[in-house]
Amino acid sequence: MARRADVHGVMAEFDDPAGLVVAAKRAYEAGYRCMDAYSPYPIEELHDALGMGHTKLPLIVLIGGLLGCFGGYGMQYWISALSYPINVGGKPFHSWPAFIPVTFECTILAASLAAVFGMLALNGLPMPYHPVFNVARFALASRNRFFLCIEAKDPRFDLEETRRFLETLNPREVSTVAD
Amino acid sequence: MEPYPGGGTPPIMEPYSPGTATQAVIAPGHTFGTVTDKISSIVLTRKTSVGWWLGFLVSFLLFNVLMVSITYLVVKGVGIWGVDIPVGWGFAIVNFVWWIGIGHAGTLISAILLLLKQPWRTSINRFAEAMTLFAVSCAAIFPLIHTGRPWLAAYWLFPYPNTMNIWPQFRSPLIWDVFAVSTYATVSLLFWFVGLIPDLATLRDRSQSRVGRMIYGMLAMGWRGSAYHWHRYETAYLLLAGLATPLVVSVHTVVSFDFAIAILPGWHTTIFPPYFVAGAIYSGFAMVLTLAIPIRAIYGLEDFITLRHLQNMAKVMLVTGLIVGYGYLTEAFIAWYGADKFEMFVPYNRMTGPYAPFYWALITCNIIIPQALWFRRVRSNVPLLFVISLIVNTGMWLERFVIVITSLHRDFMPSAWGNYNPTIWDWGTFIGTIGLFLTLLFLFVRFLPMISIAEMRAMLPEARIDDEDLRVI
Numbered sequence: 148m149a150r151r152a153d154v155h156g157v158m159a160e161f162d163d164p165a166g167l168v169v170a171a172k173r174a175y176e177a178g179y180r181c182m183d184a185y186s187p188y189p190i191e192e193l194h195d196a197l198g199m200g201h202t203k204l205p206l207i208v209l210i211g212g213l214l215g216c217f218g219g220y221g222m223q224y225w226i227s228a229l230s231y232p233i234n235v236g237g238k239p240f241h242s243w244p245a246f247i248p249v250t251f252e253c254t255i256l257a258a259s260l261a262a263v264f265g266m267l268a269l270n271g272l273p274m275p276y277h278p279v280f281n282v283a284r285f286a287l288a289s290r291n292r293f294f295l296c297i298e299a300k301d302p303r304f305d306l307e308e309t310r311r312f313l314e315t316l317n318p319r320e321v322s323t324v325a326d
Numbered sequence: 327m328e329p330y331p332g333g334g335t336p337p338i339m340e341p342y343s344p345g346t347a348t349q350a351v352i353a354p355g356h357t358f359g360t361v362t363d364k365i366s367s368i369v370l371t372r373k374t375s376v377g378w379w380l381g382f383l384v385s386f387l388l389f390n391v392l393m394v395s396i397t398y399l400v401v402k403g404v405g406i407w408g409v410d411i412p413v414g415w416g417f418a419i420v421n422f423v424w425w426i427g428i429g430h431a432g433t434l435i436s437a438i439l440l441l442l443k444q445p446w447r448t449s450i451n452r453f454a455e456a457m458t459l460f461a462v463s464c465a466a467i468f469p470l471i472h473t474g475r476p477w478l479a480a481y482w483l484f485p486y487p488n489t490m491n492i493w494p495q496f497r498s499p500l501i502w503d504v505f506a507v508s509t510y511a512t513v514s515l516l517f518w519f520v521g522l523i524p525d526l527a528t529l530r531d532r533s534q535s536r537v538g539r540m541i542y543g544m545l546a547m548g549w550r551g552s553a554y555h556w557h558r559y560e561t562a563y564l565l566l567a568g569l570a571t572p573l574v575v576s577v578h579t580v581v582s583f584d585f586a587i588a589i590l591p592g593w594h595t596t597i598f599p600p601y602f603v604a605g606a607i608y609s610g611f612a613m614v615l616t617l618a619i620p621i622r623a624i625y626g627l628e629d630f631i632t633l634r635h636l637q638n639m640a641k642v643m644l645v646t647g648l649i650v651g652y653g654y655l656t657e658a659f660i661a662w663y664g665a666d667k668f669e670m671f672v673p674y675n676r677m678t679g680p681y682a683p684f685y686w687a688l689i690t691c692n693i694i695i696p697q698a699l700w701f702r703r704v705r706s707n708v709p710l711l712f713v714i715s716l717i718v719n720t721g722m723w724l725e726r727f728v729i730v731i732t733s734l735h736r737d738f739m740p741s742a743w744g745n746y747n748p749t750i751w752d753w754g755t756f757i758g759t760i761g762l763f764l765t766l767l768f769l770f771v772r773f774l775p776m777i778s779i780a781e782m783r784a785m786l787p788e789a790r791i792d793d794e795d796l797r798v799i
Contacts, residue, residue: 163788165795172796187358187528188783189556192791197553204561226485226493235497248502248580252509255573259513259566263520266562270555273547280550286531288551289524291358291783 155278155326156182156298157309158285159318164190167293170316171196174297177312181301185279185294204265211261212254219253220246281325296324351445352785353629361630361782365775366525366532368625374772377624382768388761395754396471404474406751413734413746418472419584420726421756424609425465425763426507426581427602427722429514430574431610432458436517437570440563446638448785449630453621453776454614455518460766461613462511464759469503471755499583506580513573517566520559523549524780578606585729592672592733595660601653608646608692609722611639615715617767619708621776630777637705643718644699650725651693668738676732680745685728691721 161167164186171184175198184193193199227233228240238245267273279285279296288294295316297309306323313321352361399406409416432454439447473479481488483504494501526546533539549555582602585593615636622631658673676685695717698704705711736743770776783789 165791168791169796184553185551186553186556187362187524187551188780188789189560190553190791192796193553194557199554199557202558202561204558205565208562208565222485223496227496231491231493233495235495238497242497245497248499248576248583249496249505251576252502252505252573252580255569255576256509256512259509259516259569262562262565262569263516266520266558267547269558270552272549272555273544275543275548277548277550285550289528289531289549290362 151299151306153326154299154306155281155324156296156301156304157306157313158279158282158294158296158322158324159313159316160284160287160320160322161293161295161318164192164293166317167295168192168196170295170313170318173316174295174312178303179297179301179309181298181304183296183298185285185288185296187289187291187293190293202269204262204269207265207269208258208262211265212258215257216250216254218257220250222253223249278324278326282322284320284322292319299326350632351448351634352782353632356629356786357788358783358786361786362528362532362779364627365630365777365779365782366528368771369529369773369775370533370538372534378768378772382765382772385761385764385768388757389765390758390761391754392467392758392762395751395758396467398751399471399755400476404472406749408746408748408752410744410746412737412742412744413731415472415730415734416746417748417752417756418468420723420730421759422465422468423581423584423602423726423730424723425461425468425759426510427578427606427609427726428613428719429458429461429465429510429610430578430603430606431614432456432461433510433514433517433570433574434607434610435614436521437567437574440567441571444638445785446635448781449627449632449777450614450618450635450639451781452518452521452778453617453770455514455521456770456774456776457613457617457767458514458610459511459518460763460770462507462514463766464763466507466511467759467762468755469507499580499587502580503584506577510573510577513566513570517563517570520563520566521778521781522774523547523559524551525775525778527551528779529775575603578603585733590733590737591666591668592657592676592729595657597653597656597660601650601656604646604649604653605722605725608643608650609719611643611646612715612718612722615639615643615711616719619712619715621771625771625776627777630782633706633708636708636711637702640699640705640711640714643715644696647692647696647699647718654689654693671736672733675736676728679732679736681728681732681735684724685732688721688724688728691717692725695721 159170161170167184167186168190171182171193174182175196180198182197184190184197186193223246224241227242227246232240279294284292285294295313297304297313303309310321310323407416407418409418432451435447435454436451439451469483470476470479473482480486481490481492483494483501485494494504523546526542527549530539530542530546533542579599579602582598586595586598588594618631618636618639622628661669661673664670676682696714698710698714704714731746735746
């Protein structure tokens with residue numbers, strides 16, 4: 148079980164998306180769980196290949212939307228009926244039909260903010276440094292190459308064995324990722 | 327954003343020849359690398375072209391006209407404009423509605439076409455969304471400066487605890503407008519920026535200059551294309567699209583409420599919300615065409631913004647133009663059918679009164695000329711599409727002008743009738759906002775990728791993973 152403290156993992160580079168998906172599936176079947184795949188655009192098939200679960204983001208967006216809805220309506224109610232009531236043409240202070248447009252907008256605003264900042268938070272972004280950037284060719288991950296990285300913290304990880312395993316998956320190149 | 331949404335053969339597999347029913351969404355022969363290089367090289371070039379400098383100079387000059395106009399307005403007051411009794415709302419509201427309307431196409435292309443799984447949205451959605459942001463920036467200027475004392479506008483418009491203990495009036499469409507436009511600006515910005523993150527990472531990785539790498543690197547926030555990140559990213563993107571869709575409908579509805587909630591004849595009609603939204607999409611697509619046609623020619627992007635995109639946009643313009651035409655008919659019909667003499671006077675005044683030339687110019691620009699789009703030969707003729715898009719933009723400005731001015735200048739009491747005469751400062755402010763819009767566009771085109779690189783990659787035939795490819799398991 149050779150695991151060095153300064154190694155983040157082992158990374159294989161592929162030319163095409165199918166190669167990456169096949170590699171990810173084989174790695175999953177071989178028992179590896181702590182791995183990540185990098186691509187210049189989203190690949191649906193990787194979701195099952197890597198054994199990804201569901202994300203909590205929709206729940207976060209829902210909570211944001213509900214906060215916006217009740218918050219917006221509550222703000223208008225407090226302002227128009229309690230704090231600063233004005234008699235406008237005999238309309239009731241709690242003029243709820245008039246409150247609907249602003250409530251709607253507040254819902255959308257809060258839900259959108261939750262979606263964006265929730266996504267960034269769940270992804271751990273901004274994260275200016277990550278060990279995979281130490282591999283020079285990784286710059287192509289944002290252009291036309293696909294990478295699979297098996298991380299050292301995986302219980303089945305062994306530097307030589309995992310490297311050999313990745314070589315069997317037809318990569319373009321296999322590199323060790325320094326931490 | 328699967329390789330071809332909805333399954334089946336992507337249109338790029340079909341032979342590309344003008345005149346066939348479905349044409350290519352991307353011209354054949356492109357790879358992940360060529361798509362990336364083509365789009366990012368426009369930004370990462372070391373030499374900025376002379377044409378860009380010239381265009382930027384002209385736009386910046388017009389922007390300075392805006393600065394001078396606003397400064398003079400703040401110093402002297404709203405009297406420098408042509409607003410008076412009875413027309414108390416002039417160019418400011420006309421231009422505000424025009425600019426907001428233009429912005430709607432960007433969100434429709436980004437959000438609604440995503441939900442409808444239309445592949446042709448991909449190469450136009452980035453700069454259409456940028457166009458939305460810049461149009462909303464131009465629009466937002468007007469409500470602020472037209473208040474007469476804009477330095478007090480903060481507590482009039484926004485609900486914040488202030489020293490006088492007063493709050494805005496939530497029963498007014500003017501405050502609904504504040505929330506709608508603010509939400510629209512914020513959500514558009516978020517949607518656009520989220521879409522940019524992977525492309526900023528591409529620019530970070532390909533940039534040759536240290537400054538470029540640092541700035542794009544900071545903006546990209548360390549994006550590395552991890553599959554887990556992409557999964558949450560796609561979820562967020564889809565949810566934002568789902569949220570932006572009702573938003574775009576609601577924003578111009580609320581803008582139409584500025585007029586429809588008032589009891590003025592010609593304004594107080596229930597056709598206004600759908601009519602305004604259709605008009606917004608109409609003028610928005612016209613503006614997208616006005617921008618897309620020169621941009622694709624100048625930057626050589628015909629492989630990505632193909633004839634199919636232009637034809638589809640022309641079709642959307644035709645449909646929304648017909649809805650707007652239906653709106654005009656409904657207004658006239660209900661005025662006659664409702665037998666309210668004040669309401670009946672409005673179409674009569676529009677057609678025969680002092681602003682009749684504007685009304686008939688409006689009908690020509692918005693209804694008559696765009697009927698040419700029924701013919702495929704017109705839809706396939708790029709210069710003609712450009713001219714028609716300019717005409718539609720003018721027509722939609724005239725429509726807002728006619729709606730606002732003709733209802734205000736002759737309402738219930740003939741003794742209160744008057745005329746509206748725009749001054750040079752009205753025109754200066756309007757042209758200045760066009761300068762602001764163009765300046766922002768030139769900056770965008772120079773520093774950011776105007777086509778979504780990541781989404782374009784997903785559309786290529788290389789990106790398809792068939793079951794045969796996976797059968798090695």
